[in-house]
Amino acid sequence: xxxxxxxxxxxxxxxxxxxxxxxxxxxxxxxxxxxxxxxxxxxxxxxxxxxxxxxxxxxxxxxxxxxxxxxxxxxxxxxxxxxxxxxxxxxxxxxxxxxxxxxxxxxxxxxxxxxxxxxxxxxxxxxxxxxxxxxxxxxxxxxxxxxxxxxxxxxxxxxxxxxxxxxxxxxxxxxxxxxxxxxxxxxxxxxxxxxxxxxxxxxxxxxxxxxxxxxxxxxxxxxxxxxxxxxxxxxxxxxxxxxxxxxxxxxxxxxxxxxxxxxxxxxxxxxxxxxxxxxxxxxxxxxxxxxxxxxxxxxxxxxxxxxxxxxxxxxxxxxxxxxxxxxxxxxxxx
Numbered sequence: 001x002x003x004x005x006x007x008x009x010x011x012x013x014x015x016x017x018x019x020x021x022x023x024x025x026x027x028x029x030x031x032x033x034x035x036x037x038x039x040x041x042x043x044x045x046x047x048x049x050x051x052x053x054x055x056x057x058x059x060x061x062x063x064x065x066x067x068x069x070x071x072x073x074x075x076x077x078x079x080x081x082x083x084x085x086x087x088x089x090x091x092x093x094x095x096x097x098x099x100x101x102x103x104x105x106x107x108x109x110x111x112x113x114x115x116x117x118x119x120x121x122x123x124x125x126x127x128x129x130x131x132x133x134x135x136x137x138x139x140x141x142x143x144x145x146x147x148x149x150x151x152x153x154x155x156x157x158x159x160x161x162x163x164x165x166x167x168x169x170x171x172x173x174x175x176x177x178x179x180x181x182x183x184x185x186x187x188x189x190x191x192x193x194x195x196x197x198x199x200x201x202x203x204x205x206x207x208x209x210x211x212x213x214x215x216x217x218x219x220x221x222x223x224x225x226x227x228x229x230x231x232x233x234x235x236x237x238x239x240x241x242x243x244x245x246x247x248x249x250x251x252x253x254x255x256x257x258x259x260x261x262x263x264x265x266x267x268x269x270x271x272x273x274x275x276x277x278x279x280x281x282x283x284x285x286x287x288x289x290x291x292x293x294x295x296x297x298x299x300x301x302x303x304x305x306x307x308x309x310x311x312x313x314x315x316x317x318x319x320x321x322x323x324x325x326x327x328x329x330x331x332x333x334x
Contacts, residue, residue, distance in 0.1 A: 001025050001082045001186055004101070006066075008033045010048040011171045012087035015108055018175040019085065020056055024183065028079050029059040031066060033090050067094035076100055083185070085178065086140060095142050103185055105140040108174040110167070112136060112152060114200040117145035122170065123163045124203040127228030129220065132156045133166065135174040137181040139192050146200075148192035150185070153177045159257040162230040162246070212333030215280035219249045219298030231306070235280070236331035237322075245312055246304035250292060265289055265301060272299060280330040290315020291324055 005016050005027055019025045030053035035044040046054070053060045063069035076084075077100055084105040086093070098105050111121035113136040118124075125133045134154035138147040153173050157166060184190045206229060213222060213235045226233045231245040248254075248262055250272055255263055266272065268286045277283040277294040284292035290302045302315040318324065 001182060002079070003027050003182075004029050004031065004076060004079060004081045004084045005049075005053075005087075006031045006084060006089040006093070007049045007087040008047045008090045009088050011110070011167050011174075012089075012108075013048050013052055014171045015085070015087045015175040015178050016049060016052055018179055020052075020058075022179060024186075027053075027056075027058055028081055029061060029075070031061050031063070031072070031076075031089070034062045034064060066091050067097060073097070083182065085182075087174065087178075092142075093140065098140055098142065106150065106178065106181060106185070107138050107140045107145070107147065108178050109136045109138060109145055110170050110174070111203070112154060113138065113145060113149055114195040114197065116203040117200055118203040119205045121203040122167050123206060123228045125228070126157065126161065126163055126166065127224050129224045130157060133170065135170055135177050137174075137177055138195075144202075146195060146197070148194050150190050150192055151177055151181050159254055160227070160246075160248070160259075162227040164230055213244065214332045215293065215330065216296040219251065219295045219300050222295055222300055223247050223249045231312070234333035236333065237307075241308045241333075242330070243306040243312075244302060244304075245306055246315075248301040248303050250299040250301055262289070262301075262303075275299065277327075278329070280332070282324060282326055282328045282330070285319055285324065285326060288316055291319050293330060 001024060003019060003025055005019065007016060019027055030049060032047045032049045035046050038045045050060050061072050063072045066072055076097065081101045083101045083103040086105055087108045093105065111125060112134040116125055132154050134152055136152050137150040139150065141147040155169055155173060211229055211232045211234055213233050226244055226247050231243060233244055235242050235244055248258065255266060265286045269284050275283045279294055279296050281294045282291050283294045286292065293300045293302060304312055304314055305318045306312040
């Protein structure tokens with residue numbers, strides 16, 4: 001099967017690699033986003049997908065707008081591919097492109113469709129506290145993740161999962177599911193299933209204000225926001241910005257879901273149920289683990305934080321380094 005691969009971030013890499021190493025598939029070309037300048041040194045940096053393609057001597061095309069680039073459109077048409085595979089490419093494909101390959105364009109989407117259509121399905125799924133997520137392969141149309149579904153695979157979300165480790169897991173699942181999808185498509189063993197539009201939900205692009213923490217929210221709302229939008233959620237501490245990158249909701253209902261080293265906090269602070277304070281107030285310090293913050297409802301352990309201009313550090317290193325004391329207040333993010 002002759003394939004053109006459209007993809008950009010690390011999430012797309014396992015799928016591309018599985019295609020490259022599978023004897024049934026030939027990747028003719030890779031289309032990815034243009035190189036971007038990164039903060040350090042302002043050097044142009046290729047996408048993770050481009051790096052893999054170059055290492056395998058696959059032609060790489062990087063149009064600013066693929067559907068407006070007549071040269072690339074001509075090249076795509078001339079390849080006479082069986083299928084275009086699209087994984088987190090980052091541009092919308094025109095109907096002209098969708099119509100080019102014999103078997104259509106197959107997308108690997110990071111949610112259980114029709115839930116979480118859109119740009120950030122993994123992040124919003126975690127933010128909303130979903131117990132599971134998954135991958136859906138689908139035949140693309142001109143809508144936003146509205147095409148007919150082909151195959152699905154699911155994975156549970158644990159209490160301490162964040163967007164990065166869920167994405168890593170889903171990227172591997174997605175690669176395997178795509179291989180199965182293409183083989184079944186080739187053998188006409190899949191019947192595409194239209195999506196139920198009335199059941200659809202959307203995962204919009206994340207905005208700067210989505211990262212701001214408000215301590216009047218509940219313990220679980222904050223925990224889910226922090227792990228869903230990892231590693232970018234911010235509060236303020238001593239008039240400076242403070243990223244909070246990992247937390248633990250301190251409720252006995254979640255104790256069994258914690259690793260043994262974190263379950264110890266319930267012995268270190270046996271009076272947790274009697275502790276209270278104002279939202280954002282440090283109300284306890286668990287020796288060797290970290291600080292406990294009062295939220296609008298419930299207590300939250302700071303497991304990992306990052307001070308402005310510093311590297312991430314454990315909650316306990318933060319306590320020691322800042323000589324944190326009970327009664328200090330963390331402000332809301334801005």
